[in-house]
Amino acid sequence: MFETAEVGNSISKEKYKKDVTALREELLETQKQLALSKCSTIIIIGGVEGAGKTETVNQLLEWIDARGVETHALDKPSDEEIERPYMWKFWRLIPPKGRMAILLGSWYTQPIVQKTFKEIKESDFQEHLEEIVSFESMLAKEGVILIKLWLHIKKDLLIKRMKKLENDPLQNWRISKNDWKFVKKYDKFREVSETALGKTNTKEAPWFVVEAEDFRYRNITVAKTIIGRLKDGIEEKKNESAPPLKPRKFEPPLNNIFTTLDYSKKIEEKEYEKKLPILQKKLYQSVQKMQKKDKSLILVFEGPDAAGKGGTIRRITGALNAKDYRVISVAAPTDEEKARPYLWRFWRHLPRKDKITIYDRSWYGRVLVEKIEGFCTDDEWKRAYSEIAQFEKELFDFGIIILKFYLSITPSEQLKRFKERQTTPYKQYKITEEDWRNRARFRSYEACAVEMFEKTSLPFAPWFVIPANDKNFARIEVLKTIIKEMKKNLK
Amino acid sequence: MFETAEVGNSISKEKYKKDVTALREELLETQKQLALSKCSTIIIIGGVEGAGKTETVNQLLEWIDARGVETHALDKPSDEEIERPYMWKFWRLIPPKGRMAILLGSWYTQPIVQKTFKEIKESDFQEHLEEIVSFESMLAKEGVILIKLWLHIKKDLLIKRMKKLENDPLQNWRISKNDWKFVKKYDKFREVSETALGKTNTKEAPWFVVEAEDFRYRNITVAKTIIGRLKDGIEEKKNESAPPLKPRKFEPPLNNIFTTLDYSKKIEEKEYEKKLPILQKKLYQSVQKMQKKDKSLILVFEGPDAAGKGGTIRRITGALNAKDYRVISVAAPTDEEKARPYLWRFWRHLPRKDKITIYDRSWYGRVLVEKIEGFCTDDEWKRAYSEIAQFEKELFDFGIIILKFYLSITPSEQLKRFKERQTTPYKQYKITEEDWRNRARFRSYEACAVEMFEKTSLPFAPWFVIPANDKNFARIEVLKTIIKEMKKNLK
Secondary structure (H helix, E strand, O other): OOHHHOOOOOOOHHHHHHHHHHHHHHHHHHHHHHHHOOOEEEEEEEEOOOOOHHHHHHHHHHHOOHHHEEEEEOOOOOHHHHOOOOOHHHHOOOOOOOOEEEEEOOOOHHHHHHHHOOOOOHHHHHHHHHHHHHHHHHHHHOOEEEEEEEEEOOHHHHHHHHHHHHHOOOOHHHOOHHHHHHHHOHHHHHHHHHHHHHHOOOOOOOEEEEEOOOHHHHHHHHHHHHHHHHHHHHHHHHOOOOOOOOOOOOOOOOOOHHHHOOOOOOOOHHHHHHHHHHHHHHHHHHHHHHHHOOOEEEEEEEOOOOOOHHHHHHHHHOOOOHHHEEEEEOOOOOHHHHOOOOOHHHHOOOOOOOOEEEEEOOHHHHHOHHHHHOOOOHHHHHHHHHHHHHHHHHHHHOOEEEEEEEEEOOHHHHHHHHHHHHHOHHHHHHOOHHHHHHHHOHHHHHHHHHHHHHHHOEOOEOEEEEEOOOHHHHHHHHHHHHHHHHHHHOO | OOHHHOOOOOOOHHHHHHHHHHHHHHHHHHHHHHHHOOOEEEEEEEEOOOOOHHHHHHHHHHHOOHHHEEEEEOOOOOHHHHOOOOOHHHHOOOOOOOOEEEEEOOOOHHHHHHHHOOOOOHHHHHHHHHHHHHHHHHHHHOOEEEEEEEEEOOHHHHHHHHHHHHHOOOOHHHOOHHHHHHHHOHHHHHHHHHHHHHHOOOOOOOEEEEEOOOHHHHHHHHHHHHHHHHHHHHHHHHOOOOOOOOOOOOOOOOOOHHHHOOOOOOOOHHHHHHHHHHHHHHHHHHHHHHHHOOOEEEEEEEOOOOOOHHHHHHHHHOOOOHHHEEEEEOOOOOHHHHOOOOOHHHHOOOOOOOOEEEEEOOHHHHHOHHHHHOOOOHHHHHHHHHHHHHHHHHHHHOOEEEEEEEEEOOHHHHHHHHHHHHHOHHHHHHOOHHHHHHHHOHHHHHHHHHHHHHHHOEOOEOEEEEEOOOHHHHHHHHHHHHHHHHHHHOO
16 A cells, blocks of 8 residues: 555645645635534544654644644543543544544554554454444444545655754754654554555545655645545535434334233332342442442433333432442433534443443434434434444443343333323423323334344343333342343353 | 531421422422523532431432432542642533532532541641632532532431441441541541531522431421522522623723833844744753643633734644644533533643643633623623632642733734735635624723733733734744743743
8 A cells, every 4th residue: 555655756845835825725615614514524644653744733733724623642541541442532532513633643553553563463453443444434424524644654764854853953852762663663563554554444434645755745635635535525414315303103013022021020019128128239239349340330221201210220329329320311412412423422421440320211312212203314223223232342342231221111001100190290290292292102112122122132232121010020120130130240 | 507407306207208299399390490590500418427418319319300410429539630620520510501410529528538637737728618618609600509418417326327227237238437437537527527617608608507317307408408599599590680792892091011012023034933943942841841740731822813823822832742732722612611600611621730731712701802792791701800810720729830821913913914814815714704893892802901911910820911013023922931931830
C-alpha cells in the first residue's frame, strides 16, 4: 500500500500559494455543509512518528473554522478509562452532528504499536482489527463520516528530516526519544501498519495514504481528501430514507416462548417474606465475591408496562450498598444523545469495575418500541441486533456479567393492573395514555420480543423470560437467577 | 441543634398506614410539579452511620417515581476526580431541571469526617464550610432546591440498634466495621456535625434534623419535609423575573483602561518571524516545568470580534504537544447545559493535572454578551462577578494557573478587518450579521469589559488587556506574558 506514497510527490511554492486560497474556500464551504447536515466527522491522522502529523493538524486548524472542531491526542488512559472496555474512551470523543473531531492517535494506535513491539499475539491483533471494522461500519451507518489519513514517509527521508529538526536549536524540542524509538522499529512498524490498513480498508471507511515528505503536497492532499470524503458522506446521508414515524404491525408465531410460559406460578406472601431476606443476603454475598474478582454486573429489565420492573429492581437494590449500583431509567434521549450514534447514550453510563448498573428499559428499545412505533428506519432496527451483540460482547470480554430479564404478563393481568393503578391515587402516575396505546400493540410487542430473544440471547448475555403475573414469584425468580448466574460467572 | 431530635418521636403502625397513603399521593404530585418547573432538587441525607440513611432512601424510591431520581453515594474518588478541584465530582452530579438527585454522602462528608478524626486544622474546616455556604447559595439562586436532612439518633439507641442488626443472621451484612468506627467516635462526630450544620444552616439551604430512632416517624418526617421544601422552592422560582431578552445600553467612563492603551504599538514581520520561534520554545519549556510541578493552566481569551483571538491561540498551541491541551470555543449551551446552573458547562471541561485548557470566549459571556443582549436577568449578571471569583479561586487553590487575556482593537481597526473579511473569500465565514450587531454595541461592550476588569481582575486570576490593532504585537505580547506569569507561578 505504501509504495504509491514513495514516488516523491511535491508541489512548488508558487502553485501551493495559488491552490491554497481556493482550497481554503472549499474547505470552509464543506464545513458549513457539514454543520447543516445530519452527519459528523472523525478525521484520523495516522502514520509513523515524525511524519508531520501535528503540523498537518495545526495547518488544518488554520484553514478551517477551528470553532467547529475538537482535536484529541491519545494520552495515558485515566483509571475511569482503564476501568471500562477499551473502546469507551473513543466513544467519549464522538462529536455531535455537524461537528468535526480530529484524532491524533486512534483505536488503531494500541494494536499497531503492541504488535510492532511484540506485546500481543497475532490472533489478538487480528481480532482487534475485526472489532475495528464492525465498529467503523456502525459509525458510518450512524452518520459519522470517517476520514482515515495515513501520513507515510520513507525511512531514509524520515531520518534526514528528524536530524534536521534536531540540529535546529529552536525546533529540536519537537523531537522526542519516543520518536527515535519508532524510527528504530520503522520496518516492523511499516509491515504491521500495512497489514492493519489493508484489513480495515473498507468501503465505509477507506484509508488514504499520503506521501508526507513534501509538506505542501501533504497539506494539499490531506485537505482535498477531507473535502471529497465530506461531500460524498453528506450526499449519501441526504438520500437515506427517514423513519416512517407511524406504527408497524407484527404477528408473533403461533407457538412462541410466551405461549410456553406457565403464568399460574405463584408464591404466597408468607413464603415470600421468608425467602426474600435469605436471597437478598445471598445476592449481597455474590456481589462481594464479584468485587473481589474485579468484575462488574449489568442487569437489563424489559417487559410490558405494569409488568413489575420497578418493584423487582427495588428488591435487588435493597440488598446492595448504595455506592455499588446505579439504576438507569431509559427515557427520551437528550439532544446531546440524539446528535450521536444510537449506542452512545448507553456507553456513556457504563459501570466502572466492581459496580452494578441496572437498566430499567435499555438499548433494546430500538428493536421494541422504536421498531413498533416507526421511530427508526428498517435498516436501523435490522442492524441493531448485530450492533447490540457486538456491544455486549465487548462488555463481556472486559469482564462484565450481563443478565437480561424480560418480565412477561398476560394482557388480562395487565388490564387488571392498569385498572388498579387508575383507582389507587398514588399509583395513577404510573398509568398514561402511552400505556394504553402500547397495550393496543401488545401482540406486536410480543412478536418483536420473540425475534429479539432469538437474535440476542447469547451465551455471554442471556435473556431470562419470567412469567410475572404473580409479583412475588417474579421477584424471587429474578433474585434466584441472578445469584445462580453470578455463581456460574465467578467460578 | 440535636436535642430537639432526642425526644422520642414515634408514630403508631396504624397512623403510619393511614398517613402514608396520603403522603405518597402528595409526594408524587409535588414531583410532577417539579418536572414541569424550572427547578431541580438535590436531597442530602446526612447523619451518623447506622441511623438508617440507606433505608430512608430505599423507602423514598418506593414512594416516588424512581425514574425521575438519581441516587449517588460517595465512593473513593477516581483519579479523574482527584486530578480536579474537590467540588468537581459534585458538579458532575447536579441534576437537570425537573429531576431529583439524592446524595448519600455529600460535600459535607469529607470536612466533617476529617475534622472528627483530626485530619484537618480548625481553620481549614471553617474555610471549607464557608465555601459550602457560597456554593449552596449559588445553587439555590440558580434554581436548585436544596433539601438537607440530617438523621439523628442517640448514642445508646444507635448502639442498641446496630447490635440488634448484628445479631440477626439475615441482616448482619448491613453492619460494617466502618459503622462501628463511627460509633466509637460518636461524641466527637456529634460535636463536629453540630458545628457544621449550625454554620451552613442558611435561609437558602436550611438543615432539617430528623429523629431517626422510630423508622415510621423518620420516613414520614423526611417525606413531609421534602414536600414542603419542593413546594416553596417551585413557588419562589415562579415569581422570579425572566431575562428581558432585549439589549441593555452601557456607557464606559470617559477615562478607562481602553483610553490608556497605546494602539500604535507594532512589530514588523521580520522581527516577528525571528521572535516567534524563540518564544514558542520558551513556552514549551515552561509547560514542561509546569508538568513537573503537577500544575495545570487555563487561558481565557475575550475581546471584540476580529480582535485576533483565534490566530493568537494557534501561535500558542503551535508550541504545545497535542495531548497536553484542549481549545474550547464557547458556543451556545446544549440543552443538558441549559438545564443546569450557569457554571456547570465550564466545570464540565476543566483540565486534569498537567494539562492546558484554552477558552476562546468563556464564562465571562455572562457579564458581556448576555448582560448586553439581555439574555440574563440583572440579578444573574450582578452576582456572576462573585460567583466567577469563587470559581476561579477554587481552581487556583487547586494549583491551576489562570491567565485571562482581553485582546482590544479600535472600532476603526475592527471595521477595516470586517471589510477585509468580506472581500477575502476564505475569511467570509468569520463575518456574520451578529458581528455587525455586536459592532453597533461596541461602547456597551467596552463599558461592560471595564466593569469586568474592575470586579474580576484578581491576584490569583489577573486580566491582561492587550492592544491588538497590530496582530504581530498582540501575539508576541501574549506569549511573553504567559511565559512571564508561568515563571512567577512556578517559582
